[in-house]
Structures are given as structure tokens and as C-alpha cells.
Amino acid sequence: EVQLLESGGDLVQPGGSLRVSCTASGFTFRTYAMSWVRQAPGKGLEWVSGISGSGGTTNYADSVKGRFTISRDNSKNTLFLQLNSLRVEDTAVYYCARQGCSNGLCYLSSWGQGTLVTVSS
Amino acid sequence: ETVMTQSPATLSVSPGDRATLSCRASQRIGSSLAWYQQKPGRAPRLLIYDASTRATGIPARFSGSGSGTEFTLTIGSLQSEDFAVYYCQQYHDWPPVTFGGGTKVEIK
Numbered sequence: 001e002v003q004l005l006e007s008g009g010d011l012v013q014p015g016g017s018l019r020v021s022c023t024a025s026g027f028t029f030r031t032y033a034m035s036w037v038r039q040a041p042g043k044g045l046e047w048v049s050g051i052s053g054s055g056g057t058t059n060y061a062d063s064v065k066g067r068f069t070i071s072r073d074n075s076k077n078t079l080f081l082q083l084n085s086l087r088v089e090d091t092a093v094y095y096c097a098r099q100g101c102s103n104g105l106c107y108l109s110s111w112g113q114g115t116l117v118t119v120s121s
Numbered sequence: 122e123t124v125m126t127q128s129p130a131t132l133s134v135s136p137g138d139r140a141t142l143s144c145r146a147s148q149r150i151g152s153s154l155a156w157y158q159q160k161p162g163r164a165p166r167l168l169i170y171d172a173s174t175r176a177t178g179i180p181a182r183f184s185g186s187g188s189g190t191e192f193t194l195t196i197g198s199l200q201s202e203d204f205a206v207y208y209c210q211q212y213h214d215w216p217p218v219t220f221g222g223g224t225k226v227e228i229k
Contacts, residue, residue: 102174
């Protein structure tokens with residue numbers, strides 16, 4: 001069974017930093033691309049960032065480019081998101097998701113339960 | 122960026138009735154469309170990918186159709202556990218993948 005467990009969410013002041021993690025089990029982690037998706041309170045879903053299975057390719061939403069960094073440690077089956085220069089509007093539940101692919105195009109096949117990041121003074 | 126628009130925002134349906142949810146893409150995306158279900162306080166769950174393929178374990182009452190720019194999710198004979206918010210998502214042109222704003226299916 002695929003399991004994704006996020007951690008690291010916290011209350012942070014504007015301008016601060018935080019690293020959230022996602023520990024994976026139940027599948028061969030290194031062979032799957034992964035993404036982070038966030039959801040602000042009472043709002044819809046917003047894709048944040050994605051990373052290839054090897055970690056060699058990363059992508060970011062314009063709203064976080066230059067401030068967030070996605071990475072992974074395949075030896076520890078763990079995905080990371082480093083959040084820097086945090087803004088109030090970054091307040092959200094952050095979900096990690098495993099990508100499933102069809103003909104090279106990838107959807108989000110499995111999701112973790114999320115971790116809450118609150119940016120407030 | 123491909124903009125996804127869902128309608129209606131809220132759909133009031135009686136248990137046992139059929140629900141039809143719409144999703145429109147701002148440009149052609151082939152069949153690269155997924156549908157997700159989200160219940161309050163829970164993570165989204167994949168229902169449909171490639172516009173019409175049900176994910177593992179998804180009941181047959183959920184069906185997807187469409188291609189290009191117009192897509193539909195149909196829930197036949199709504200069960201109590203189906204009342205939730207549903208999101209469509211395109212993965213044809215990324216980054217970024219983009220989601221629709223969601224349709225809330227509520228009890229009439």
C-alpha cells in the first residue's frame with residue numbers, strides 16, 4: 001500500500017523559513033516523480049513544485065519560484081520542500097503526491113494527508 | 122498556462138440521483154485530464170485519469186468523458202459518501218499542472 005506521510009508544518013513569521021518533509025513507503029520511491037500541492041484555508045488546490053525520480057529535474061509554480069526548493073533523498077525515501085522568504089499568502093496545507101504517468105504525461109495518483117504551514121506575525 | 126474552469130460551483134443533488142459536473146480547458150489538452158474527490162479535512166483522492174479511466178478501487182458509478190477542451194464527470198446514483206468537492210486537473214501542458222476551482226456536491 002502506498003503511504004505518504006508529511007511532517008514539519010509549523011507557525012512561521014513572514015520572511016521566515018521552514019522545511020517540510022514527506023516520507024514514502026509501499027513503493028519504489030526512486031522510480032517515481034513527486035509533487036507538492038498546497039491548499040489555502042477554504043480554497044482550491046494549487047500545484048507548487050515537482051521533481052523527477054532521480055532528482056535531476058525540478059519545476060516550480062511562478063508564485064514560489066526563487067523562494068521554494070524541492071529535493072529528495074532516495075536513500076531515505078523522503079521528499080523535501082524548503083520554504084524561504086515566506087509570505088502570509090503561503091499559508092496552506094501542503095500535500096505531497098506521487099505522480100502516475102500515461103504516455104509520459106503525469107497526474108497525481110496518491111496523496112499524503114498534508115501538513116499545515118501558517119505564516120503570521 | 123492552461124486555465125481550468127469548473128461548473129457549477131455548487132450542485133445540489135438528492136441521494137440516488139445522477140450528478141453531472143463540467144470542466145472546461147482554456148486550450149486543447151487532448152485527454153490529459155484527471156478528476157479528484159476531496160472530503161472535508163481529507164486529502165484529495167484520484168478518481169479518473171486520462172479523462173475516462175477509473176483509478177484503482179473507484180466504483181463504476183463514477184465515469185468521465187470528453188476530450189480537447191470539454192470534459193464531464195458523471196456520478197450515477199449518488200451515495201452518501203459521494204457528497205464532497207470535486208476538482209479537475211489538466212496535465213497536458215506543464216509546468217504548471219492546473220486545477221479547476223472545484224464543484225461542491227451537496228445534499229439537496
